[in-house]
Amino acid sequence: MKIVVDGVSKRFSSGGTSALQDCRLEVRPEELLCVLGPSGCGKTTLLRIIDGLLRADGGRVLIDGREVMAPRPDIALVFQHFGLFPWKTVAENVAYGLRVQGRRRDEIHEIVPRYIELMGLRGFESNYPYQLSGGMQQRVGLARALAVNPTVLLMDEPFGSLDAQTRELMQEELLRMWRAQPKTLVFVTHSIDEAIVLGDRIALMASRPGTIREVVDVSIPRPRDPEAVRGSARYSELRHHIWSQLRHDVGGRV
Amino acid sequence: MSKATVWDRASAVTRAGLGARLTSPFTVRALSVMIGVAAWEVYGRAIRSVIFTYPTAIARAFAQLVRAGELWFYLRSSLVVLSLGLLLAIVVGIPLGILVGRRRLVEYVVDPYINALYATPLVAVIPVIVLWLGFQTTAKVVLVFLFCVFPILINTYQGVKSIDPRLVEVTRAFCSSERDLWRDLMLPSSMPFILAGIRLAIGRGLVGMVVAEFYTTITGLGYMIVQYANTFRMDRLFVPIVLLMAMGIILTSILRSFERRLAPWLYIARDE
Numbered sequence: 001m002k003i004v005v006d007g008v009s010k011r012f013s014s015g016g017t018s019a020l021q022d023c024r025l026e027v028r029p030e031e032l033l034c035v036l037g038p039s040g041c042g043k044t045t046l047l048r049i050i051d052g053l054l055r056a057d058g059g060r061v062l063i064d065g066r067e068v069m070a071p072r073p074d075i076a077l078v079f080q081h082f083g084l085f086p087w088k089t090v091a092e093n094v095a096y097g098l099r100v101q102g103r104r105r106d107e108i109h110e111i112v113p114r115y116i117e118l119m120g121l122r123g124f125e126s127n128y129p130y131q132l133s134g135g136m137q138q139r140v141g142l143a144r145a146l147a148v149n150p151t152v153l154l155m156d157e158p159f160g161s162l163d164a165q166t167r168e169l170m171q172e173e174l175l176r177m178w179r180a181q182p183k184t185l186v187f188v189t190h191s192i193d194e195a196i197v198l199g200d201r202i203a204l205m206a207s208r209p210g211t212i213r214e215v216v217d218v219s220i221p222r223p224r225d226p227e228a229v230r231g232s233a234r235y236s237e238l239r240h241h242i243w244s245q246l247r248h249d250v251g252g253r254v
Numbered sequence: 255m256s257k258a259t260v261w262d263r264a265s266a267v268t269r270a271g272l273g274a275r276l277t278s279p280f281t282v283r284a285l286s287v288m289i290g291v292a293a294w295e296v297y298g299r300a301i302r303s304v305i306f307t308y309p310t311a312i313a314r315a316f317a318q319l320v321r322a323g324e325l326w327f328y329l330r331s332s333l334v335v336l337s338l339g340l341l342l343a344i345v346v347g348i349p350l351g352i353l354v355g356r357r358r359l360v361e362y363v364v365d366p367y368i369n370a371l372y373a374t375p376l377v378a379v380i381p382v383i384v385l386w387l388g389f390q391t392t393a394k395v396v397l398v399f400l401f402c403v404f405p406i407l408i409n410t411y412q413g414v415k416s417i418d419p420r421l422v423e424v425t426r427a428f429c430s431s432e433r434d435l436w437r438d439l440m441l442p443s444s445m446p447f448i449l450a451g452i453r454l455a456i457g458r459g460l461v462g463m464v465v466a467e468f469y470t471t472i473t474g475l476g477y478m479i480v481q482y483a484n485t486f487r488m489d490r491l492f493v494p495i496v497l498l499m500a501m502g503i504i505l506t507s508i509l510r511s512f513e514r515r516l517a518p519w520l521y522i523a524r525d526e
Contacts, residue, residue: 053427071427071428077427079420079423081420085421096428099434100425101429
C-alpha cells in the first residue's frame with residue numbers, strides 16, 4: 001500500500017507530543033522506509049498520525065488514497081516499549097490482535113503458532129512477558145503485529161531499548177521476515193546505522209519544528225548482510241552524508 | 255593467628271546463629287502471643303471479677319456454645335448477611351468503579367455522592383435504614399453493602415486511573431472495542447487494586463454486620479455480644495468477639511494470597 005503524508009502539521013501539546021510542520025512524505029508500496037532524526041524531532045508523533053492514533057492539526061495522511069481518520073485493522077504498530085499485556089502469556093499476547101478483530105477461534109489457533117515459530121518463540125508460549133528478556137519481548141510484539149497480516153507495518157524505535165548485540169540480531173530477523181512477507185514498512189529510528197542497514201530510503205527529519213529535511217536513497221542491493229553492509233563504501237558515504245545533515249540539529253541542543 | 259582468637263570467632267558465629275533464630279520474626283511473634291495470652295490467663299484467674307474473664311474460660315464457653323448449636327445458629331445468620339452484602343458490593347462496586355474511571359462525565363456526576371457518602375460515618379444512618387427497611391435481613395444486608403461498597407468502588411476507580419496509558423494506546427492501535435478493552439486491560443490491570451479494596455471492604459463489612467446486629471433483629475454474632483454483655487456472661491461474651499477476630503484474619507489473609515497470585519508481575523518488578 002502507498003502512504004502519502006500530505007503537509008501534516010501538529011502543534012505542541014502538553015501531552016508530550018512534539019510539533020510537526022508541513023511534513024511531506026511518500027512511502028512506496030512494499031518499501032522499507034526509515035524515518036531518522038534526533039530525539040524530540042517528532043518522528044514518533046508523525047508515526048502516530050500515520051496510524052491514526054493522533055489527529056493532525058493540518059494536512060492529512062492517505063493510505064491507498066483513503067484518508068486516515070482512526071486506527072485501521074490492516075495497519076499494525078510495533079512499540080518501543082513493546083506494549084505487551086503483563087497478565088497475558090506469550091501466546092495470548094500474539095493472539096491479541098486477532099482476538100479483538102473477532103477472528104474465529106480455530107483460525108486463531110492455526111495462525112498464532114505460525115508466528116510464534118517465525119519469531120523463534122517456540123517453547124515460550126506459556127511464559128509471561130516479565131519472564132522474558134527485552135529482545136524476546138519485542139519478538140512477541142512483532143509476532144503480535146504480524147499475526148493480523150497487516151498490509152502496512154509501522155515500527156516506533158522497536159529496537160531502541162535493546163542492547164547492541166540483541167539489536168543487530170533483531171535487525172537481521174526483521175530483514176528476513178520482511179523478505180518472506182513483503183509489506184509497506186515505516187521504521188522510526190534515531191540510529192543512523194540502523195536506518196542504512198534496513199532502509200530502502202531514509203527520511204531525515206529536522207527538529208523544532210519537526211519536518212522532513214531530505215529523503216535519501218540507500219541504494220544497497222538486497223538481500224543484505226548487515227555485516228557486509230557496514231563494511232561497504234556506500235555505507236560510510238551515506239553515514240557521512242546523513243551525519244553532516246543531522247549534526248547541525250543535534251549540535252544546536254547539546 | 256593464635257588459638258584463642260580462632261575459638262572466640264567460632265563461638266561468636268554460633269552465638270550469632272542462635273541469636274538470629276531467636277529473633278526471627280516468626281519466633282518473636284509466637285513468643286509475644288504466648289506471653290500475652292498467658293499473662294491474660296494468670297491475671298484473669300487472679301482478680302476473680304464478674305466483668306473479666308480469661309482464655310481457658312472462653313475456650314470452655316466456646317465448646318459449650320458449639321455443642322448447644324447456639325454458636326452455629328448465630329454465626330450462620332451473620333455469615334448470610336456478610337456474604338450477601340459483600341457480594342452485592344462487589345457486583346455493584348467493580349463495574350461502577352470502572353465506569354467512573356473510564357467516563358469523565360460519569361465521574362463528575364457521581365463523585366460528589368461517593369465522596370459524601372464515604373465520608374459519612376455510616377453508623378449514623380442505621381436508624382434511617384431501619385425505619386425504611388425494617389429489622390430483617392434486608393436491612394442488614396443493605397447496611398453491610400453500604401459499609402463495603404465504597405472501598406471497592408474507590409479502589410477500582412483508582413486502579414482504572416493508574417492504567418498504563420501506553421497500553422490503552424495499544425488497544426486503540428489494534429482497534430479494540432470498549433468491551434474487549436474492559437476484559438483485556440481494565441479488569442486485569444486494576445485487579446490488584448480491586449482485591450485490596452475487597453480486603454478493606456471485609457474489615458468494614460464485619461463492623462457493619464456487628465453494628466447492624468446490635469440495632470436490628472435478635473440474631474447474629476452482634477446480638478450474642480449484646481445478650482451476654484447484658485447478663486454479665488463474660489466468658490460467653492468473648493466467644494463471638496474472638497470469632498469475629500478470627501474471621502477478619504482468615505478472610506483478609508485469603509485475599510492477600512489471592513493478590514499475590516493474581517498479579518505476579520507486580521511483585522517481580524518490585525523484588526528486582
